[in-house]
Amino acid sequence: MRASLIQLAVDEGESVESRRARVASLVREQAGAAELVVLPELWTTGAFAYEAFAAEAEPLEGPTYEAMAKAASDAGVWLHAGSIPERDPDGPLYNTSLVFSPSGELAAAYRKIHRFGFDKGEAVLMGAGEELVTVRLPDTTLGLGTCYDLRFPELFRGLVDAGAETFVLPAGWPERRRAHWTLLARARAVENQAFVLACGTAGTHAGVPQAGHSIVVDPWGEVLAEAGHGEEILRVDFDPAKVATTREQFPALKDRVLGKRTP
Numbered sequence: 001m002r003a004s005l006i007q008l009a010v011d012e013g014e015s016v017e018s019r020r021a022r023v024a025s026l027v028r029e030q031a032g033a034a035e036l037v038v039l040p041e042l043w044t045t046g047a048f049a050y051e052a053f054a055a056e057a058e059p060l061e062g063p064t065y066e067a068m069a070k071a072a073s074d075a076g077v078w079l080h081a082g083s084i085p086e087r088d089p090d091g092p093l094y095n096t097s098l099v100f101s102p103s104g105e106l107a108a109a110y111r112k113i114h115r116f117g118f119d120k121g122e123a124v125l126m127g128a129g130e131e132l133v134t135v136r137l138p139d140t141t142l143g144l145g146t147c148y149d150l151r152f153p154e155l156f157r158g159l160v161d162a163g164a165e166t167f168v169l170p171a172g173w174p175e176r177r178r179a180h181w182t183l184l185a186r187a188r189a190v191e192n193q194a195f196v197l198a199c200g201t202a203g204t205h206a207g208v209p210q211a212g213h214s215i216v217v218d219p220w221g222e223v224l225a226e227a228g229h230g231e232e233i234l235r236v237d238f239d240p241a242k243v244a245t246t247r248e249q250f251p252a253l254k255d256r257v258l259g260k261r262t263p
């Protein structure tokens with residue numbers, strides 16, 4: 001399976017409208033080159049541009065949804081369109097990821113469960129999601145997480161119990177904590193014997209330099225591909241069957257004692 005992770009530069013100098021159009025054309029350019037395309041977290045505003053969340057929030061089926069659904073069907077790819085600041089008409093804002101099928105249908109929406117910021121930012125401006133989300137593709141089952149979720153292993157274990165084999169994680173991770181990003185991505189892959197496709201942002205927004213370094217890790221913890229610091233399309237080939245062979249040959253997941261799911 002071939003994936004393209006589009007590590008976007010999210011800089012304040014570019015309007016939301018022009019970035020949305022630029023992203024749609026980058027997705028279209030993946031036609032024939034990738035089966036799965038992944039975008040970062042909150043790329044319309046930037047994950048740390050807290051003051052823009054309310055102003056740029058959209059209903060689920062808003063302008064980003066429309067543009068990304070069309071881009072997915074034009075390109076004929078599975079598109080994890082990163083996340084948007086979603087405005088629920090009956091509730092708060094959410095940090096919501098959207099996944100589209102190659103025909104442009106919404107395959108899944110995931111509201112980020114762990115909100116970042118402690119007593120400010122996303123943690124107070126957005127509501128918390130409550131549901132684990134998986135998406136069945138022809139060759140693998142995706143398990144969805146978003147950025148700060150990466151620090152919470154129980155989420156990924158829950159996704160494994162729900163059938164996930166490939167974790168897809170859009171992020172807006174800062175340069176300051178880049179070492180954690182790489183370490184945690186590899187840890188989630190090794191402990192769950194799953195692929196991790198983690199797509200971050202480049203550039204600087206709200207005064208926070210972004211880490212870039214989007215990364216793809218296999219179920220053995222090997223780094224299959226890693227981006228640099230700037231805007232980049234990280235393309236990777238991976239074999240989804242490696243999840244089953246790793247779990248058969250080194251069946252550590254079967255030795256779980258605590259928190260083991262009862263069938």
Ligand SMILES: NC(=O)CCC(=O)C(=O)O
Nearest residue numbers: 047116147148172174177
């Ligand atoms: N947008 C985020 O979730 C940022 C997470 C982060 O900076 C960290 O976990 O460190």
